[in-house]
Amino acid sequence: MSTGIDHIRIFDTTLRDGEQSPGCSMTPQQKVVMARALAELGVDIIETGFPASSQSDREATAQIARELRTTTLAVLSRCLPSDIEASARALEGAARPRLHVFLSTSPLHREHKLRMSKDEVLASTAKHVAMARSYIDDVEFSTEDGTRTEEDFLAEVIAVAIANGATTINVPDTLGYTTPDEIRGLFQRLIANVPGAKDVVFSAHCHDDLGLAVANSLAAIEGGARQVECTVNGIGERAGNAAVEELAMALKVRNAFYSLDTRLDTRLLVPTSQLLQRLIGMPVQRNKAIVGENAFAHESGIHQHGMLRNRSTYEIMNPSDVGWPNSKMVLGRHSGRAAVGHRLRALGYALEDEQLDQVFEQFKALCEQQRVVDDDDLETLMTGGVAGRGYRLASMTVSDRGQRASAQVELSDPEGRKLSESALGDGPVDALFAALSAATDVELALESYQVHSVGIGTDARGEATLSVHHDGIGYTGSGTSRDIIEASALAWLDVANRILRTRQPAKVAATA
Numbered sequence: 001m002s003t004g005i006d007h008i009r010i011f012d013t014t015l016r017d018g019e020q021s022p023g024c025s026m027t028p029q030q031k032v033v034m035a036r037a038l039a040e041l042g043v044d045i046i047e048t049g050f051p052a053s054s055q056s057d058r059e060a061t062a063q064i065a066r067e068l069r070t071t072t073l074a075v076l077s078r079c080l081p082s083d084i085e086a087s088a089r090a091l092e093g094a095a096r097p098r099l100h101v102f103l104s105t106s107p108l109h110r111e112h113k114l115r116m117s118k119d120e121v122l123a124s125t126a127k128h129v130a131m132a133r134s135y136i137d138d139v140e141f142s143t144e145d146g147t148r149t150e151e152d153f154l155a156e157v158i159a160v161a162i163a164n165g166a167t168t169i170n171v172p173d174t175l176g177y178t179t180p181d182e183i184r185g186l187f188q189r190l191i192a193n194v195p196g197a198k199d200v201v202f203s204a205h206c207h208d209d210l211g212l213a214v215a216n217s218l219a220a221i222e223g224g225a226r227q228v229e230c231t232v233n234g235i236g237e238r239a240g241n242a243a244v245e246e247l248a249m250a251l252k253v254r255n256a257f258y259s260l261d262t263r264l265d266t267r268l269l270v271p272t273s274q275l276l277q278r279l280i281g282m283p284v285q286r287n288k289a290i291v292g293e294n295a296f297a298h299e300s301g302i303h304q305h306g307m308l309r310n311r312s313t314y315e316i317m318n319p320s321d322v323g324w325p326n327s328k329m330v331l332g333r334h335s336g337r338a339a340v341g342h343r344l345r346a347l348g349y350a351l352e353d354e355q356l357d358q359v360f361e362q363f364k365a366l367c368e369q370q371r372v373v374d375d376d377d378l379e380t381l382m383t384g385g386v387a388g389r390g391y392r393l394a395s396m397t398v399s400d401r402g403q404r405a406s407a408q409v410e411l412s413d414p415e416g417r418k419l420s421e422s423a424l425g426d427g428p429v430d431a432l433f434a435a436l437s438a439a440t441d442v443e444l445a446l447e448s449y450q451v452h453s454v455g456i457g458t459d460a461r462g463e464a465t466l467s468v469h470h471d472g473i474g475y476t477g478s479g480t481s482r483d484i485i486e487a488s489a490l491a492w493l494d495v496a497n498r499i500l501r502t503r504q505p506a507k508v509a510a511t512a
């Protein structure tokens, strides 16, 4: 251990390394909103940007500095006097400022990027760390590409940085190249052998090129790092940085092993992740650890059965500890009787085994037609309605050549009768939905409409998902086709059929 620090410091670089990744840049206003959320989450240090690089970063840093008075604010500078001066100016109003200075140390970077000798790197480190320290007492020095640097030279550079006033030493795995065993050993040896190492905080900054950023950060902690640099949702250069939500929960869930925790209010992890997703318009994948939509969702019958007996059979965390309201039991093709029966009981239907077997068979048949079976579908099964039957698309023609787009649809209604309608609209999808509405007599006020591709190559298909509110109830429907306009029509009809099914009169009373 490098110091007597009793917790792992979270250095959040969402607003610097995170926003460096393509498509993730933020305006100063967006950075201020995000910085407030990070402070509330409880991160120790927020890196707000790279002031020498842009007016936006200078403005964001100054605004955040005016507002956040208890969180340390760091900004990045190259080993250039003009960068350090720009950073010091941007932090002028900050209550707890930190200057973060970096220089590459690896042979590749020295030779090809910086065109500097080892001696020049050592001299530049000494000069610029001392200069930073003349402005501000809290100085972090990073050895860019540290994990691909000759270890004896890395130790020499770090010793020079410490001797010239650095208070935090960050050893980045800039290319996401190292492995847990390697980085653990590296930190152990540096902290044990570099003069002055025990008086500073060692920090790890791991990238995810091999998907090891979090594992490597944890290994660095085992090796003595007491600060880890990470980002919300793991955004950052290329494959990203270590994800703060994953690191924080690994330390919390496996606290008996690490004996060190962060000071984060982990209940804010999901809201903070969702805020960033909205701000930069980049959703996380559903299966993303901690913050993905499926992180606490279960569809498999065997897992659902276990969960119903004891949640810990298939969950190692409590969803509310990270900010989800609860675990989700999704009923679909992989679900079994235990989960279907449980959901039906919650809806007021207590079934004998034989009755459940019967409904379960219908449920499985319905799952062949739709991915997810919701409460309305179960109600329909229980009331004798034919779930899954409804309006079906027979054919459609959409044209976008004139001033307004036009669409013609042919459907079969729930009784199998053919009908056809056409309509105009502001675009092909608008015209299509208007024609479907005319044919079914259902008006849908769309809340969201998303199309994405599923599968690859010649098998790729478009999946459309629609969400609407109708008579105070929320409905979601989806459709898949090789043609995204057709997928949109199928999604629209999926929602319309769900609404129409809820209008069917109940034929069977609840047996509960």
Ligand SMILES: CC(=O)SCCNC(=O)CCNC(=O)[C@H](O)C(C)(C)COP(=O)(O)OP(=O)(O)OC[C@H]1O[C@@H](n2cnc3c(N)ncnc32)[C@H](O)[C@@H]1OP(=O)(O)O
Residues within 6 Å of the ligand: 017, 020, 050, 052, 053, 054, 077, 078, 079, 080, 102, 103, 104, 113, 114, 144, 174, 237
């Ligand atoms: C690992 C990291 O994440 S490092 C941070 C990376 N972040 C960014 O690059 C985002 C912000 N960057 C920018 O806006 C621009 O790159 C600027 C404004 C900083 C510099 O722009 P330019 O002056 O046009 O330089 P350019 O980006 O083309 O090249 C980088 C220069 O910095 C030098 N450099 C790189 N790292 C360092 C360093 N730590 N210390 C000193 N010089 C450095 C390079 O050698 C190169 O110098 P040269 O122009 O004399 O050849």
Ligand SMILES: CC(C)C(=O)C(=O)O
Residues within 6 Å of the ligand: 017, 076, 102, 142, 143, 144, 145, 170, 172, 173, 174, 175, 205, 207
């Ligand atoms: C600037 C440094 C800390 C960095 O982002 C890296 O090396 O990845």
Ligand SMILES: [Mg+2]
Residues within 6 Å of the ligand: 017, 172, 174, 205, 207, 237
């Ligand atoms: Mg980085």
